[in-house]
Amino acid sequence: MHIAIAGNIGSGKTTLSGLLAKHYGWEAHYEEVDENPYLADFYEDMKRWSFNLQVYFLNSRFSQIVKIRQQTDKTVVQDRTIYEDAYIFATNLYDMGLMSERDFNNYLSLFELMTSLIQPPDLLIYLRASVPTLVRQIELRGRPYEAGIRLDYLKRLNERYEGxxxxxTxxxxxxxxxxxxxxxxDPMALSSIFDKVDAKLHGLF
Ligand SMILES: Nc1ncnc2c1ncn2[C@@H]1O[C@H](COP(=O)(O)OP(=O)(O)OP(=O)(O)O)[C@@H](O)[C@H]1O
Incomplete structure (x- = not known):
């Protein structure tokens, strides 16, 4: 089974993935941030690196899904979906004039081909957080290249997430x-999430 967690930068996907994996005995598949060859450059100069970064994420997310679907005996929890890369991040970069039209169209055609070959997750957990909460959590983890993330960037991403x-479906x-x-x-808050996940999973069997 494939469980995915969606949410803006700093919403807590990685933390919740770990907590769910521990509680249910699931396998967690994370984004390898330290191995990402473009991320730091992207935050320095988004226009120059947007296409490179998006193609990197597309490839990495697609490979993750292929592996998840091959492991039929396991339940895997994935932090962030391929849909967010395209519908939230890439589209926002295009809208902000940080990705050219031909690059965006090229990217979208690759995304559409890839998603025609995969299934969506069996359960999607969306972490909704306001911009002040995101900022607080991004500051807490203190990744140097994220220090310059602008409030309007987070706000735009949040609007796209809501849409x-x-x-x-x-x-x-x-x-x-x-x-x-x-x-x-708060252990009570976590346990209430587990209850809601249980209820959702119940409907899947
Ligand atoms: N498609 C994308 N386009 C641009 N930036 C991306 C994309 N996917 C991920 N990122 C960026 O990569 C970095 C690493 O993501 P990671 O999953 O570690 O953290 P996150 O999104 O902050 O999640 P969380 O804090 O909820 O665990 C973040 O700065 C994130 O915004």
Whole structure:
């Protein structure tokens, strides 16, 4: 089974993936941030590196999904989906004039080919967080290249997330409001997430 966690930068996907994996005995597949050859350059100069970074993420996310679907005996939790790369990040870069039209069209045609070959996750957990919460969590983890992320960039991404979620029909969807659910510090909040996940999973069998 394939469980995926969606959410803006700093919404807590990696942390929740780890907590779910521990609780349910699932395997967590993370984005390898330290191995990403473009991310730091991208944050320095988005226009120059946007296409390179998006193609890198597309490839990495597609490879993850192929592996997940091959491991039929396991449940895997993935932090961030291929759909967010395209519908949230790449589209936003194009809209901001940080990716050219021909690069964006080229990217989208590759994305459409790839997604025609895969299935959406069996359960999608969306972590909804306001910009102040995102900023606080990004500052807490202190990745140097994320220090310059602008508020309007986070705000635009959040708007895209909300639009995407309103139309999402791909699979079972569970939304967690991160602003009022501190699943890191509050065991009751975490256990309430587990209850909701249980209820969703129940419907899948
Ligand atoms: N398609 C993409 N386009 C641009 N930046 C991306 C894309 N996918 C991921 N990133 C960036 O890569 C970095 C690493 O992502 P990572 O999953 O570690 O953290 P995150 O998105 O901040 O998640 P969380 O804090 O919820 O675990 C972040 O700065 C994120 O915004």
């Amino acid at each position: 995407w979620m309103m139309k999402y 791909g699979s079972n969807l569970l939304t967690v409001n991160v602003d009022d659910t501190d699943f890191i510090k």
